[in-house]
Amino acid sequence: MKMTQQLDQTLSPQIHIIDGKEFAETLRQSVAIGARAFREKRGRAPGLAVVLVGQDPASQVYVRTKMKKALESGIDSFPHLLDSSTSQADLLQLIEKLNNDRYVHGILVQLPLPAHIDESKIITAIDPxxxxxxxxxxxxxxxxxxxxxxxxxxxxxxxxxxxDHLGNLSGKKAVIVGRSNIVGKPMANLLLQENCTVTIVHSRTEDLYSECRQADILVVAMGKAEFINAGAIKPGAVVIDVGINRVDKGGRSVLVGDVDFDSVGPVAGAITPVPGGVGPMTVACLMGNTLAAAEAIERDRAARY
Structure with a gap:
């Protein structure tokens, strides 16, 4: 199901767009089918607990989106909206309660957490x-x-x-810009499992653009608006832009990625847009993970009892 579209441009080459929004909707529909079958077999839906501490506006938007998509996917959502003054001890107590709740199959604690709470301790407290x-x-x-x-x-x-776009990734040269625990490092491990040759570049890399120009696959997750331009792109490379940054353009506040879409698009073989690329897929994969967790947990329960 190749989710790639061409944008016709009068004065420049065609840009091949990887449509994350359409792909995510297809994935969500597949999850909904699985969740329906789960409910019919188990008598209850997969359950996702979402914990938000504080009133960070961006986090509130993300949580609302996740709960909405859970509902659309046939997954029960259990929101826990806590005050920013919630103590670490109280949050750990809530997580322990959710770990033992048979109706909860997935636990998501929205990050970032307030400064007085140790994120690593909270993450480690969640049942793997x-x-x-x-x-x-x-x-x-x-x-x-x-x-x-x-x-x-x-x-x-x-x-x-x-x-979906490339098929077999074996032997491809992949470069990942950014070394975070959330994107860069796990992305490298996933691509290694697909037999790619993987390089991670970061803020201390010498001649970063030269490294990027070697890539058949370029995944950019660095948090710098439009940092990667056409000079960093091997013609025909597939570019995945994970970044999301709010900037002012012509007096308007707009969302852009870590890639300069206008310059890179005509050079790349395909590119994800911002918004509408990686973002929708992140939420859809959360629903997929919740269904997978629910199925694994219930299989384990059935085997034990």
């Missing part, structure tokens, strides 16, 4: 079987070993789009 973000050290370790695990949603969505 319910860690639908894929951030728990056990899931990170399993991914690094190439074993089955819950995988972080953003790199998983990127991989799905790459495989």
């Amino acid at each position: 079987a319910k860690d639908v973000d894929g951030f728990h050290p056990i899931n990170v370790g399993l991914l690094g070993q190439g074993k089955a695990s819950l995988v972080p949603c953003t790199p998983l969505g990127c991989l799905m789009m790459l495989k």
